Amino acid sequence: MLTRLHHWWQDKRSSFWFLPAMMVLNAVLLAIALIIIDATVDLHVVERWPLLFGVGAAGARGLLTAVAGSMITVAGVVFSITLVALSLTSSQYTSRVIRNFMRDSINQVVLGAFVGIFAYCLVVLRTIRGGDEQTFVPSLAVSVGLILAFIGIAFLIYFIHHISKSIQASSIIARVAQETIEAVDQLFPQELGVDGDEDGDELRASLDPQPWVSIHARKSGYIESVDANALLNVARKHKTILRMERSIGEFVVEGMPLVSVANPDVLDDEMSTQVNGVYVISHQRTVEYDVAFGIRQIVDIAMKALSPGINDTTTAVMCVDYLAAILVRLAARRIVTAHCLEHGMLRVIARGPSFESLLAEAFDQIRQNASGNVAIMSRQLGALQTIASQTTNPGRRRAVHEKVQWIAELAERTIASPYDRERFEKHLVRVRKELVSR
Secondary structure: OHHHHHHHHHHHHHOOHHHHHHHHHHHEEEHHHHHHHHHHHHOOOOHHHHHHOOOHHHHHHHHHHHHHHHHHHHHHHHHHHHHHHHHHHHHHHHHHHHHHHHHHHHHHHHHHHHHHHHHHHHHHHOOOOOOOOOOOHHHHHHHHHHHHHHHHHHHHHHHHHHHHHHHHHHHHHHHHHHHHHHHHHHHHEEEEOOOOOOOOHHHHHOOOOOEEEEEOOOOOOOEEEEEEEEEEEHHHHHHHHHHHHHOOOOOOOOOEEEEOOOOOHHHHHHHHHHHHHHHEEOOOOOOOOOHHHHHHHHHHHHHHHHOOOOHHHHHHHHHHHHHHHHHHHHHHOOOOOOEEEEEEEEEEEEEOOOOOHHHHHHHHHHHHHHOOOOHHHHHHHHHHHHHHHHOHHHHHHHHHHHHHHHHHHHHHOOOHHHHHHHHHHHHHHHHHHHHHHH
């Protein structure tokens, strides 16, 4: 339940309607509260400051009408600018970063502010009476409406600054990298240690001869999150072992194996429903539980930058730099939990990423598309050198060494200039010394 609630909250955070709707509701409640105060409490503000609060019914209507009309117009402009920014980002970088723009609280607050001020003015306008009617002008509410109009102007100026800054490549890459690093800190808080062992392949292999039976997925999509505690409870309740066949971030097809059960006798429709219930399957991946997706977004930006139609080496270099920052954070963390135990008894064999798979996700495709690009290959060498310096784990250093070897092989095949080749070879020698020195 908590996992699904968190998924619901993340989904609402990524929408353009939820926060603005809450702000509109608060604006309406503020208007009602101020009208009640004006109607029930004699504040004597008109007598004390007649030039500020002594506006008549016609003047109050004119002021609020002007504010309401201008705010809804500006809201349309803001919405149009946001859509243009989303379109530009999708075509220039990658469509997978659009969700980050939609999650941007500043964009949501600005849109909600303009629509909220519009709703506020409508509510206050409805209560103004003049002429033959019993005169009622909520002076306090009208004055607050004027203040909100100036606040709206400030929001507009800041929004223009924010949107022009947020569509820059450096801002987009940095924001994705920061979200990914936050996910690393949340998902993998434990340090690996010098002799850390995180391989679960031997355990999985030793149990393979058992008569496993599969629980099939009831929905197609990407696995967004898994409630590990709930999965352990299901295994504990049925006194069996559950083995995850798909990990977070993988695409699962309806009817394909999702989890395997060690004891076929305990499998029934109720258990199948419970197991499917611990998985959140959606139409897209998210960074919160899927570090590989954060890496994937930055790689996609680098791939687009390296494409012949764009050929933006500087953006690709920035991507390599931020990928190095993410992998440095991962280098000393325990990434995989191979199994879950209950009082020493095996219950769940988990499936998740490894440092090697995340390293490959970050560097392989960029290397494959960097033929002849000395800047990218040299930057990748520097990034791998930095990553290797942050871990003493033999397996991880071996994985880094393999990436260095593949980059060296690519350079040997594709660098034509003797000068560029000589510079690259010097850099390669320094990196290899770093890998051997520990």
